[in-house]
Amino acid sequence: MPTPLALLTGWLDRQLDGPAAEWLRGRLAHLAGAHGDRDLYVAVGLVPRKLGKADLALTGDDLGAAHAARKGWDPTGWSVDQAARLALLLTASHRGEAFFEAFHQLWRTADVGEQISFYRGLPLLPEPARHLWRATDGCRTNIKAVFESIAHRNPYPAEHFDEVAWNQMCLKALFVGAPLHPIQGLDARHNGPLARMMTDYAFERWAASRPVSWELWRCVGPHPDDRCLIALERAIQQHEDSLTAGAAALACATSHAPAATALLAHASNDTRKAIEAGTLTWAALCARAGA
Amino acid sequence: MMFIDPHIHMNARTTDDYEAMAAAGVVAVIEPAFWLGQPRTSVDTYIDYLSTLVGWERFRASQFGIRHYCTIGLNSKEANNEALAEAVMEILPRFATKEGVVAIGEIGYDEQTALEDKYFRAQLELARELEMMVMIHTPHRDKTKGTRRSMDVCLEHGLDPRMVVIDHNNEETVKETLDRGFWAAFTLYPQTKMGSERMVDVVRRFGTERIFIDSSADWGKSDPLAVPKTGRLMLARGIPAADVHKVCYGNALACYGQSGQFDEKDWLAPAPIDQRVLYEGNSVLRGQAPRVDEGPAGDSPVEAMREEDLLIV
Numbered sequence: 001m002p003t004p005l006a007l008l009t010g011w012l013d014r015q016l017d018g019p020a021a022e023w024l025r026g027r028l029a030h031l032a033g034a035h036g037d038r039d040l041y042v043a044v045g046l047v048p049r050k051l052g053k054a055d056l057a058l059t060g061d062d063l064g065a066a067h068a069a070r071k072g073w074d075p076t077g078w079s080v081d082q083a084a085r086l087a088l089l090l091t092a093s094h095r096g097e098a099f100f101e102a103f104h105q106l107w108r109t110a111d112v113g114e115q116i117s118f119y120r121g122l123p124l125l126p127e128p129a130r131h132l133w134r135a136t137d138g139c140r141t142n143i144k145a146v147f148e149s150i151a152h153r154n155p156y157p158a159e160h161f162d163e164v165a166w167n168q169m170c171l172k173a174l175f176v177g178a179p180l181h182p183i184q185g186l187d188a189r190h191n192g193p194l195a196r197m198m199t200d201y202a203f204e205r206w207a208a209s210r211p212v213s214w215e216l217w218r219c220v221g222p223h224p225d226d227r228c229l230i231a232l233e234r235a236i237q238q239h240e241d242s243l244t245a246g247a248a249a250l251a252c253a254t255s256h257a258p259a260a261t262a263l264l265a266h267a268s269n270d271t272r273k274a275i276e277a278g279t280l281t282w283a284a285l286c287a288r289a290g291a
Numbered sequence: 292m293m294f295i296d297p298h299i300h301m302n303a304r305t306t307d308d309y310e311a312m313a314a315a316g317v318v319a320v321i322e323p324a325f326w327l328g329q330p331r332t333s334v335d336t337y338i339d340y341l342s343t344l345v346g347w348e349r350f351r352a353s354q355f356g357i358r359h360y361c362t363i364g365l366n367s368k369e370a371n372n373e374a375l376a377e378a379v380m381e382i383l384p385r386f387a388t389k390e391g392v393v394a395i396g397e398i399g400y401d402e403q404t405a406l407e408d409k410y411f412r413a414q415l416e417l418a419r420e421l422e423m424m425v426m427i428h429t430p431h432r433d434k435t436k437g438t439r440r441s442m443d444v445c446l447e448h449g450l451d452p453r454m455v456v457i458d459h460n461n462e463e464t465v466k467e468t469l470d471r472g473f474w475a476a477f478t479l480y481p482q483t484k485m486g487s488e489r490m491v492d493v494v495r496r497f498g499t500e501r502i503f504i505d506s507s508a509d510w511g512k513s514d515p516l517a518v519p520k521t522g523r524l525m526l527a528r529g530i531p532a533a534d535v536h537k538v539c540y541g542n543a544l545a546c547y548g549q550s551g552q553f554d555e556k557d558w559l560a561p562a563p564i565d566q567r568v569l570y571e572g573n574s575v576l577r578g579q580a581p582r583v584d585e586g587p588a589g590d591s592p593v594e595a596m597r598e599e600d601l602l603i604v
Contacts, residue, residue, distance in 0.1 A: 038384065045388030049551065053564050079564045109338060109382065111345035111389040112568060143350045145568040 004069050004124045008087040011056060015080065020051045024084055031092040037102045040092050044106060047088070048081045048113060056083050070124060072155025072184055078120065081113060086121040093126050100130065107134060112143060119149040122156040129160060136165045144176045151183055158185025167194045170219060171201060179291050180215040181282060187218070195223035199231045206234075214243035214289065218282060221251025224260045233263050240268035243289055250280055292536070292591075296518045297321045297543040298397075298426075298458060298476065298505035301359065302340075302348055308508075308515040309355040315519040315593045318558045321505075321547065322348060323362040323397040323426055326369055328510045334378035341382075345389040358558045360547070362396035362426045363387045370410040371402075380413055387421055393550040394418075396426025397458065400437045403430065408444075415448040424550050425455045429464065431483065438464045442471055456546060458505070459484055465497055474546045478507040479517035479603045487521040487603040491528045499534045503542040517603055519593040524601040 002010070009028065013021055027043045056078040066073045075083070093099045103125075107118060119138050122131055135157065138150050150157060151169055161169065166189055173180055180186060198219045205212045217235055220228050235248035249267040252260045253275045264272060274280035294317045301309070301322050312320075322344055331337055344361040352359035363386045365379045387395060395418040400407050418425045425445065430437035438457060445455050452472035460468055460475045461484070468475040477493065478484040485493075490504060506517035514520065522539040526532060547553040557565065593601070 041385045042388060045385065048390050049388065053562060055564060077567075105385075109342060109385045111342075111391075112350060113390050115346070116568065143347070 002065065002069060004066070004073065005087060005090040007062070007065055007069055008083050008090070011058065011062060012051075012080065012083055012087065015054070015057050016051060023050045024087070027088060028091050031088060032094070035092070035095075037098075037105065040088065040102050041106060043088050044085050044114065047084045051080050051084050053079050053081045053113075055079055070155075072159075073123060074153040074184075075120075076153055082117040082120060085114065085117040086124065089118075089121060090124065100127075112146060115141075115143075115146050116149040119146065120154065122150070123154065123159070128156065132160050136161065139165070139169050139172060142176070144178060147172065147176055148178050148182075151178060153182050153184065155184050157183070158189055163191055163193065167191070167197055170194060171197050174201065174213050174216060179286075180213070180218065181286050181291060187222075190219060190222040192223040192225070195220045195228050196225060199225075199228045202231050202235070203227075212244065214247040214285070217244070217247045217251040221255040221260060222257075224255060224257050229259055229263065232260065233266060236263055236266045240271060243285055246271060246274075246280055246285055246288075247282075250275060250282065250285070292316050292519075292522065292532075293318045293540055294518045294522060295319045295321075295503075295540050295543045296506050296508075296515070297456075297503060297547060298323055298478065298507045299515060300325060300507070300509035301352060302343060303327075303510035304508060304515055306355070309352065309357060311592060312515055312519075313355045313357055315516050315591045317357060317519065319358040319360065319553075320352065321360045321362065321393055321543075321553075323394075323428075324364050324366065325397055325428075325509070326366050330369055330372065331375065332372075334375060334382060337375070337379050338382060341386045345386060345391065349391060360391045360393050360553055362394040363389070363392050364396045364398040364414055364426075365410055366397060367399055367401035367407045367411065367428060367430070370407045371404055373406055376406065376410050380410065380417075383414070383417060384421070387417065387423060391552055392423075393547045393552045394424035394426045394456070395421075396424075396456070397428035398425065399428040399441050400430045401428075403433065403437055403440065411441075412444060412448065415445060415450060419449065424547065425450060427455060427457050429457060429459045431459075434459075434461070435463050439467060442468070442473060445473075446471075454549060459507070461485060462489065462493065465493060465502075469497065469501060474501045474503070474542075476543075477502070477504045479504055479521050480507050480513050481603055482512070485603075487517070487524045487601060490521050491525055491530065494525065494530055494534065494538060499537040499542065501542065501546075503538055503546065505543075514603055516593060519591065520596070520601045520603065523593050523596070524598070527598055527601070 012024060058075060066075050122128055122135055135150055141147050151173055157169055198216045202212045202216060220232060224232060232248050232252060235244050238245045249264060249271045252263045255261060296317055299320050299322060301320060324341060324344060341363060349359040365376055370376050395414050398411055398414045427441050429441060456474040456476050457468045458476040459478045465475050477490055479487055479490060504518055504521055506515055508515040518539050522535050525535045544555060
């Protein structure tokens with residue numbers, strides 16, 4: 001089975017034109033041997049100037065190969081420069097500790113595009129647990145695209161974040177306007193404190209007459225305390241065609257808490273039927289939301 | 292009318308400024324690395340500052356629909372701290388190649404000391420190595436000599452004058468700058484640099500070839516609307532619109548476009564990846580109603596100004 005590095009270089013080779021592909025091959029060959037820190041810094045920095053920033057053209061088979069090479073790896077939405085930067089890092093990583101130090105320096109001086117590449121590459125790098133602080137620190141960013149490079153389509157947080165970091169990431173997603181459904185492990189890592197935080201947030205938003213994300217109820221259903229139940233009841237009774245009512249009903253239906261499933265009595269007949277028929281799913285709601 | 296402000300220190304400006312600039316038609320800015328009004332004492336704060344220029348400030352500008360570019364360099368004032376300067380020279384190559392870095396700058400002379408000269412030259416060599424443009428800060432004091440010397444040294448190091456911008460020109464320096472083939476930038480900055488009436492006269496006397504204007508607005512008393520205001524004043528004084536366009540937009544675009552990092556498409560038709568990363572319009576403004584995108588020509592506050600409000604003296 002091809003390694004992630006082999007996949008990346010294969011995709012890039014297929015897409016890049018002559019001089020660009022040649023430049024990248026030359027840099028990869030150089031970094032595969034003995035090299036200095038500056039060689040890595042300059043190569044990583046020059047990538048967009050040399051290769052451009054086009055979207056990485058991937059087929060369904062490519063995505064399947066990515067997942068097979070590294071469980072959870074989802075390069076959907078990657079660009080050429082991001083893939084190339086990661087290929088350079090993976091190639092240079094044979095230097096062991098010297099690589100980690102150089103990578104630390106690269107991270108210190110990374111621009112927005114580089115930060116996104118590095119965070120997206122987290123699960124592919126050697127010894128990924130060493131970058132845990134970087135990943136949690138990256139979640140503190142105010143730059144939405146950087147935040148999403150960690151939170152979305154990335155197996156790293158679910159694998160490495162402790163509960164505090166995980167919950168903060170999920171809640172922050174709502175604050176920066178990032179959807180929840182691209183977060184890998186969202187259903188597997190539900191927990192009581194997260195349900196409470198999401199519920200408090202919903203009450204805050206209601207008090208301020210601001211809209212509440214319909215996705216939030218997905219994190220509330222599995223662990224409904226009394227206050228969560230009050231919130232779910234309120235949400236489920238919103239206009240029956242609304243995403244919120246559907247999401248709250250679905251959260252109740254999939255909950256193992258009897259008090260939550262009992263709230264389904266407040267849902268419309270159509271909603272209940274759709275849940276029973278299996279047509280009201282999180283994926284269906286996302287499709288309706290256009291997300 | 293669209294404007295480019297090719298020299299402004301947005302790091303020191305407020306969100307009100309960004310809003311006013313966007314409303315006045317400013318579509319792109321270049322933020323040269325400079326000092327912060329007081330000297331930095333370590334390379335670490337320098338790293339954080341340069342990171343801001345290539346990261347946070349670019350993003351902040353994009354929230355207002357303005358594209359942000361920068362230049363990277365060790366400024367002349369801080370070149371006089373030799374230990375700091377040595378350490379900064381070590382890290383400059385890591386920043387110079389970042390996306391949106393259009394030149395090495397602003398570099399040059401302040402007091403024209405030996406250390407300033409040493410690091411000015413070292414950075415010209417770096418620009419040559421990385422095939423980059425250069426933005427020159429000309430000194431406030433002993434200006435005419437300092438400007439001439441800056442150009443002499445650039446040529447001595449084999450730079451093509453078409454790849455070098457001489458900034459902060461005035462009536463005394465512009466002729467030589469143009470005659471020697473460099474780009475001549477003018478800074479509309481109250482009290483110490485150019486005034487807008489004087490700028491109208493400069494355009495009348497010297498034309499519009501290789502001339503453009505900027506605000507250099509920073510943490511001092513300065514005006515982030517200097518470019519649109521001066522453009523408007525030029526129109527009011529009868530300068531043809533095509534010439535105003537060149538001085539306030541077209542020439543800066545042609546000049547820094549040579550870097551390969553400064554492209555009109557970035558703001559007129561941004562690539563999808565760029566829109567996802569660095570051109571989010573106003574969607575991320577926390578808690579505020581999104582500004583209806585009325586386009587660059589919208590309700591410019593400068594359009595409504597009386598002529599005396601356009602004056603920068």
